[in-house]
Amino acid sequence: MVQIAQKDAHALILDAIDRGDFRPGDRLVESELADRFGVSRTPVREALQRLETQAVLMRDGRSLIVATLNHDQMAELYAVRTELEALAARLAAQHAAREEIVVLRQMVDEDEALLGDAHALARANRRFHGQIHLASHNRYLVQQLGTVHRSMALMATTSLAAEGRGEAALSEHRAIVEAIARRDGDAAANALREHLSRAFETRLREEARRL
Structure with a gap:
């Protein structure tokens, strides 16, 4: 079940970026995403880590933001x-x-x-x-x-x-x-x-x- 939830959280965040709900430079907060998508924080945390690895998200201090292309x-x-x-x-x-x-x-x-x-x-x-x-x-x-x-x-x-x-x-x-x-x-x-x-x-x- 955790793997399904993780996949769903990853897909949900990507879909939101693709729709323009989250724009380049927007800060993504784990707790807010969990509430928004109705999932627990653990799969959201894992999804954020995966998106950072994929360069969809980037670090801004201690926060994760949607990456911007130069x-x-x-x-x-x-x-x-x-x-x-x-x-x-x-x-x-x-x-x-x-x-x-x-x-x-x-x-x-x-x-x-x-x-x-x-x-x-x-x-x-x-x-x-x-x-x-x-x-x-x-x-x-x-x-x-x-x-x-x-x-x-x-x-x-x-x-x-x-x-x-x-x-x-x-x-x-x-x-x-x-x-x-x-x-x-x-x-x-x-x-x-x-x-x-x-x-x-x-x-x-x-x-x-x-x-």
Whole structure:
């Protein structure tokens, strides 16, 4: 039972960070998390230690806070993410079931209704990319991408909040899906790389405006 509780506490905290309930720099208090999630303090303590090891949390004196990515860390993360995601798209073009491609198309269609709501679109974006990961049918790649996407949650803002980025991102998503549907691995990988390059460029531009 302790192992289940520990897993739940870890997942609950990660989900809260992913939703933006806890932002980079926020202090996480063991007792408050236990009350919030309705679990005992022991699994919360173990989950916090694990998240610190995973670099999701960092020390600030005696406290644990949600980690913040600096400029270089963000660039490094995008470099790794781009190559792994491009591989996932290439493999999806080879291995995705017809039904998986249908679902990917439906996701892009349904996400049109979320334009104008950056936070909802960001959640949908994560689901879309996650579906491509699964469609690669490579468990080790999925595991590595899961680690990368945990780190993506440490970015304080979403590039989809930038003016016009939501519409462009959905168009890019559609190009990725159609390349996968054509079973064109090179095109799928290139479309994914271009998509993330545009996202990174947008994020850098928004970051520069805050200087």
